[in-house]
Amino acid sequence: MRKLKLLIISVMSIVIITGCWDKVEIDKRAFVALIGIDKFENNADQKKDKKNRYTVTIAYPNTGVIAGKGQGEPKFIYTSTGENFSDIINGLNTRLGKTTFFRHTKAIILGEKLAKDEKLFREVLDVIERSPELGRKIHLIIAKGEAKEILDTSTKDETVLGLFIRELMEQTRKTPRIADADLGYILRSLHESHTAITPKIVSSKDEFKIAGAAVLKDFKMIGWLGELETKDLMFMQDKIKSSEMNVVKDDIIIALRITDVSTKMRVYEEEGEIVTHFDVDGEANIQQHLFEVRDQPLDHEYLEKIGNLAAGNIKEEIKTTYKKIQDDYQADLVQAGESLRKHEPDTWDKVKENWDEIFPTTKVKVDVKIKVRRAGVTK
Amino acid sequence: MGRNNDRISSVQLAMILSVSIIGVGILSLPRSVAEAAGPDAWILVLMGTLMILIIALVISKIVTKFQQKTMIEFSEIIVGKPIGILITIGFSIYGIIFAAVEARLCAEVIKEYLLFNTPTEVIMVTLLLVSVYLVRSGIEPIARMAQIIFPIVTIIAILLIIPVLPEIDWTHFLPVLKTPILKLIKSLPVVILSFIGIELALVFSTFVIDTKNIKKNMYITVGLVAMVYFFIVSITIARFGIQETIHITWPTLELFKTVDIPGAFVENIEIFVIAIWILSVFMTLVSWYFSASLTISWVLKVKEQKYFVLPLIPIIYYLALLPDNLAQAMDYVDRFVNYFGIFYMIVLPIVLLGISAIRKGGRKGA
Numbered sequence: 001m002r003k004l005k006l007l008i009i010s011v012m013s014i015v016i017i018t019g020c021w022d023k024v025e026i027d028k029r030a031f032v033a034l035i036g037i038d039k040f041e042n043n044a045d046q047k048k049d050k051k052n053r054y055t056v057t058i059a060y061p062n063t064g065v066i067a068g069k070g071q072g073e074p075k076f077i078y079t080s081t082g083e084n085f086s087d088i089i090n091g092l093n094t095r096l097g098k099t100t101f102f103r104h105t106k107a108i109i110l111g112e113k114l115a116k117d118e119k120l121f122r123e124v125l126d127v128i129e130r131s132p133e134l135g136r137k138i139h140l141i142i143a144k145g146e147a148k149e150i151l152d153t154s155t156k157d158e159t160v161l162g163l164f165i166r167e168l169m170e171q172t173r174k175t176p177r178i179a180d181a182d183l184g185y186i187l188r189s190l191h192e193s194h195t196a197i198t199p200k201i202v203s204s205k206d207e208f209k210i211a212g213a214a215v216l217k218d219f220k221m222i223g224w225l226g227e228l229e230t231k232d233l234m235f236m237q238d239k240i241k242s243s244e245m246n247v248v249k250d251d252i253i254i255a256l257r258i259t260d261v262s263t264k265m266r267v268y269e270e271e272g273e274i275v276t277h278f279d280v281d282g283e284a285n286i287q288q289h290l291f292e293v294r295d296q297p298l299d300h301e302y303l304e305k306i307g308n309l310a311a312g313n314i315k316e317e318i319k320t321t322y323k324k325i326q327d328d329y330q331a332d333l334v335q336a337g338e339s340l341r342k343h344e345p346d347t348w349d350k351v352k353e354n355w356d357e358i359f360p361t362t363k364v365k366v367d368v369k370i371k372v373r374r375a376g377v378t379k
Numbered sequence: 380m381g382r383n384n385d386r387i388s389s390v391q392l393a394m395i396l397s398v399s400i401i402g403v404g405i406l407s408l409p410r411s412v413a414e415a416a417g418p419d420a421w422i423l424v425l426m427g428t429l430m431i432l433i434i435a436l437v438i439s440k441i442v443t444k445f446q447q448k449t450m451i452e453f454s455e456i457i458v459g460k461p462i463g464i465l466i467t468i469g470f471s472i473y474g475i476i477f478a479a480v481e482a483r484l485c486a487e488v489i490k491e492y493l494l495f496n497t498p499t500e501v502i503m504v505t506l507l508l509v510s511v512y513l514v515r516s517g518i519e520p521i522a523r524m525a526q527i528i529f530p531i532v533t534i535i536a537i538l539l540i541i542p543v544l545p546e547i548d549w550t551h552f553l554p555v556l557k558t559p560i561l562k563l564i565k566s567l568p569v570v571i572l573s574f575i576g577i578e579l580a581l582v583f584s585t586f587v588i589d590t591k592n593i594k595k596n597m598y599i600t601v602g603l604v605a606m607v608y609f610f611i612v613s614i615t616i617a618r619f620g621i622q623e624t625i626h627i628t629w630p631t632l633e634l635f636k637t638v639d640i641p642g643a644f645v646e647n648i649e650i651f652v653i654a655i656w657i658l659s660v661f662m663t664l665v666s667w668y669f670s671a672s673l674t675i676s677w678v679l680k681v682k683e684q685k686y687f688v689l690p691l692i693p694i695i696y697y698l699a700l701l702p703d704n705l706a707q708a709m710d711y712v713d714r715f716v717n718y719f720g721i722f723y724m725i726v727l728p729i730v731l732l733g734i735s736a737i738r739k740g741g742r743k744g745a
Contacts (some may be wrong), residue, residue, distance in 0.1 A: 021496040103647045132492045134646065137639035184637050191622045342418075342553035 033162025034145030038111035106162035115221035136184035179213035232321035255288035311368035389523035403662035427570025458624030474671030479698035
């Protein structure tokens with residue numbers, strides 16, 4: 001009896017303890033850091049089946065080299081084509097001899113042509129949103145040109161491209177020229193108002209640059225915003241951490257650093273028209289004045305004038321960009337509709353049916369207050 | 380082994396009830412509340428909690444009135460033997476179905492987020508076999524387990540939520556009270572049904588030593604669970620906004636996917652969340668499983684409940700495999716569990732209390 005019990009226990013342990021379907025050793029995982037997705041276009045190469053629609057490029061680091069122990073290439077890049085995203089990834093797995101692992105993916109880069117194709121773009125968005133592996137903190141970036149080019153860039157400094165892009169995106173703390181938009185914001189904004197912006201990435205031979213923004217409307221890309229327009233939009237969305245600005249006063253170009261910006265947006269109805277009101281508050285430091293011009297920077301009234309000049313500049317810029325968004329894109333990128341729904345539900349009920357037509361006719365009012373706080377260490 | 384395992388304190392009862400109420404529902408609660416009430420979701424949760432407090436009062440009145448009597452005994456006293464037996468049989472069926480639902484939904488979540496290649500069946504069988512071990516041991520080990528698990532689950536969950544806080548936006552709750560009151564009242568069942576599990580008090584309070592504290596501790600249960608719910612619902616909606624909360628299958632899990640501790644090595648903390656959530660679901664499963672085997676033993680007048688534990692496995696397993704996919708599983712939940720739930724949670728306690736009050740009054744008159 002005792003022996004039988006022992007036998008049963010040992011047989012059970014063989015069956016129960018050993019099995020593990022999901023075990024993947026760490027050196028058999030490909031930690032994909034960056035994904036690039038392009039529209040498949042090369043129709044001449046298309047074979048009979050004619051099913052290729054996407055080109056997907058993945059990049060993952062050679063974990064051995066990163067840890068300083070292994071040798072060889074610091075990163076691996078693979079490209080494949082196929083009908084949809086998961087097909088391609090499964091196809092890639094057969095080439096890698098590793099299991100692709102997306103939990104540490106830092107960024108997804110979409111080619112410009114793909115982003116302009118509504119059907120493909122919506123498919124890609126759904127893949128990303130539906131995936132349990134991809135978090136909402138990753139960056140969705142649209143490339144000018146092809147995404148593959150970005151992944152093929154060999155940067156001098158940081159070898160893991162995904163981490164590098166993430167570090168570049170961290171620069172949003174310092175400059176507002178990069179659109180501060182992660183996947184969570186993009187998805188939420190697209191659900192809420194069918195419009196959003198994503199950062200834009202441009203590559204050259206051995207470096208790339210993230211600046212400016214792509215405008216999404218009705219689930220496709222409809223245009224670009226320049227770096228300065230992106231900055232203004234960041235002002236409107238209250239996502240500025242700090243910004244640079246030049247003011248000309250008495251022929252002296254004064255460089256200012258704008259910090260501690262907070263923007264309050266109010267949308268309301270006034271005499272039958274919808275008004276979007278931005279109330280910007282900020283502080284400034286003087287970074288550059290002019291050598292041997294004495295006494296000016298430490299004069300309160302002078303500083304106040306500089307502040308007002310800066311405020312005037314910002315005000316004009318915001319107005320221009322707002323007009324541009326209205327006229328060129330008809331896209332409610334500032335989420336005025338959402339604000340209206342939250343704060344003025346009665347007005348929203350009247351306009352929500354044709355908000356797309358009403359938004360381009362809204363008026364904009366801007367109030368800016370910039371206080372110059374510090375003038376550096378010289379008088 | 381001298382086992383004196385059929386007595387628990389009322390504090391332990393509160394712990395068992397708390398971990399039983401918090402189960403698979405919490406993952407989708409923000410979505411269903413947001414669907415029902417939009418920006419007024421938090422009001423809906425508060426209103427639902429008030430209703431549950433009344434139910435807790437009714438249930439505790441019954442169980443304190445019939446001190447340490449089992450469910451079958453007091454229902455026989457109140458409504459007669461045949462109906463009493465029927466109610467108890469119904470409860471065991473309810474327990475079996477609920478255990479099956481918990482097992483299936485838990486397996487679905489694990490498969491979706493953690494074990495992509497492991498068959499659902501294997502996940503469920505492992506879960507069920509572990510719970511058999513606890514269920515066979517009886518009420519006291521279950522109570523102790525609940526006492527250990529409840530603090531772990533709540534404290535870790537709250538700690539993990541802290542990194543979300545900088546990114547939340549309370550304006551998602553505007554405009555306030557624009558939902559018609561009638562609609563709010565109509566959607567009250569959403570919140571009430573998320574408290575399913577409180578009726579387990581009807582079964583478990585027979586083990587309680589200090590019956591006079593049951594009422595207080597049931598209030599504590601409702602309070603604790605309502606706090607957890609309120610916290611999760613408000614943070615999730617404040618993070619995602621109404622539109623997106625409605626769009627996500629399990630917003631509570633998705634919430635943790637937005638966490639990204641800057642500069643830290645820790646990523647993907649939703650996996651930790653699933654791990655502690657499995658503990659909570661495990662306790663829910665155990666409670667329902669235990670109540671099923673216990674009520675069967677009462678009906679058949681067998682002293683030990685543990686003979687019925689293993690034979691129930693195939694039934695629970697089979698029921699859990701019935702739905703084809705998650706959507707159908709949720710459909711089944713709506714159809715069966717909600718009817719059973721409303722009956723055992725609201726109708727039965729009120730009817731029993733009502734009849735017993737009338738009878739007592741009648742006797743006094745006679």
